[in-house]
Amino acid sequence: MAGEARERLLGELAVVSRRYMASYALFNQALADHVGLHPTDVQCVNLLSLEEGPVTTGRIAAMTGLTTGSATRLVDRLEKAGYVVRERDVVDRRRVLVATVPEKIAEFGRMWRRLGGGWYGLFEGLGDDEIALIIGHMRRTVDFSAEQVARLRSGEFQEPSGEPS
Numbered sequence: 001m002a003g004e005a006r007e008r009l010l011g012e013l014a015v016v017s018r019r020y021m022a023s024y025a026l027f028n029q030a031l032a033d034h035v036g037l038h039p040t041d042v043q044c045v046n047l048l049s050l051e052e053g054p055v056t057t058g059r060i061a062a063m064t065g066l067t068t069g070s071a072t073r074l075v076d077r078l079e080k081a082g083y084v085v086r087e088r089d090v091v092d093r094r095r096v097l098v099a100t101v102p103e104k105i106a107e108f109g110r111m112w113r114r115l116g117g118g119w120y121g122l123f124e125g126l127g128d129d130e131i132a133l134i135i136g137h138m139r140r141t142v143d144f145s146a147e148q149v150a151r152l153r154s155g156e157f158q159e160p161s162g163e164p165s
Contacts, residue, residue, distance in 0.1 A: 002026050031115070035108075037081060040064065044074055045083050054097035056088065065149040083108070 025039075030038040047093055048055070048061045055063075061071035075098050078084045083104045089095035151157045 011029065027137070031111075035111070037042055038074075038077065040066075041077055041081075041083075045100075045105070045108055048084065048100050049108065054089075054099035056095065056097060065146070065153060132151060 028039045028042060032042045035042065037045070044060060044064055048060070051059075057071050057075055058068060060066070060075060061068045064071060064074070066074065075084060075086070078098075079086065081104075082101055084098050084100055086096050087099055089097050123134075126134075
């Protein structure tokens with residue numbers, strides 16, 4: 001009986017996870033449409049705003065899972081939109097770094113705060129241990145997703161034999 005309950009819960013988790021991912025993808029698309037960027041560009045701005053300082057295009061490729069060529073085109077779009085600038089590394093003049101434009105990042109942050117105004121309310125009534133559990137789940141999901149992106153992009157992903165494609 002316990003096995004059936006767990007199977008039911010895991011089935012429900014699979015459905016809820018798919019709805020959660022779809023809702024976030026649709027939100028990200030609406031946000032991208034609103035600011036006139038591609039959805040990947042919006043998430044790159046988000047990730048860049050979490051970095052300590054300017055980064056290389058190679059770092060952007062690693063953060064996003066894009067090829068360096070695609071990351072370069074992404075940086076071109078963000079530069080054209082005014083979110084980033086390219087600058088020479090003061091330590092190694094051969095290296096070009098991508099730096100965020102503080103005013104645009106602040107504008108982006110204000111928009112996130114307006115949209116996420118009720119975010120903390122979602123966690124009211126939860127104990128610290130429950131919030132820690134959610135944080136742990138999100139961290140594992142981020143790592144798992146990065147692994148799956150790498151598998152898909154490497155060409156090593158194949159359907160298991162005997163399963164429908």
